[in-house]
Amino acid sequence: MESTQRVALVTGGAKGIGRGIVLHLAAAGWKVVFCDTDQAAGEQLVTKHAVPHLRHTRGAIVNMASTRALQSEPDTEAYAATKGGIVALTHALAVSLGPNIRVNCISPGWIDTRAWQGGSDEVEALSQADHHQHPAGRVGTPEDIAALVAYLISPQASFITGQNVVADGGMVRKMIYEE
Ligand SMILES: NC(=O)c1ccc[n+]([C@@H]2O[C@H](COP(=O)([O-])OP(=O)(O)OC[C@H]3O[C@@H](n4cnc5c(N)ncnc54)[C@H](O)[C@@H]3O)[C@@H](O)[C@H]2O)c1
DSSP: OOOOOOEEEEETTTSHHHHHHHHHHHHTTOEEEEEOSOHHHHHHHSSTTTHHHHHHHTOEEEEEOOGGGTOOOTTOHHHHHHHHHHHHHHHHHHHHHTTTOEEEEEEEOOBOOGGGSOSOSOOOOOOHHHHHTSTTSSOBOHHHHHHHHHHHTSGGGTTOOSOEEEESTTGGGSOOOOO
């Protein structure tokens, strides 16, 4: 009998946003497989080798980009270019792999992952200014991104592919000029 349990593969699942995604999907009843740190193992797993399985199960891919694909501060060329590449890779893959596989990406803004970085139990609180500069009134959490991943891989998102979904508390929509 074919299993109907949904399976998610999360790369970089030991810490930060990836860990949030693992915990969220596991709590929602997904069977979650994740890899981390071991780059060789990661390369064996990350999109290429998952495609045959995803095609068979009509699965979905969610890549992690960044608002750095859309806006910059000085000396961030490599990161910005990489994240811009992920946005472009996402729509290219969506066109190549559709209709059986949907491919989207998320561009997180400032996501506070410090609680899950390991090491010290003491995490310095963010300031009111840190939170209040966001139109949404707060810095993001891994759970914010995990919930969005859960939506994008769900049947409810079956008409959404090739998109870059920004989850940044509204920061890229805020006009900032020094007075
Ligand atoms: N935290 C933020 O504010 C933020 C904002 C925008 C985008 N992002 C993006 O979200 C993603 C996760 O960020 P984070 O803040 O959770 O980072 P993090 O450093 O807290 O966690 C990343 C995890 O990925 C693992 N990892 C690194 N290379 C790997 C590989 N080749 N194979 C498998 N695992 C690997 C690390 O060991 C670590 O556990 C990154 O792509 C980052 O660019 C984060």
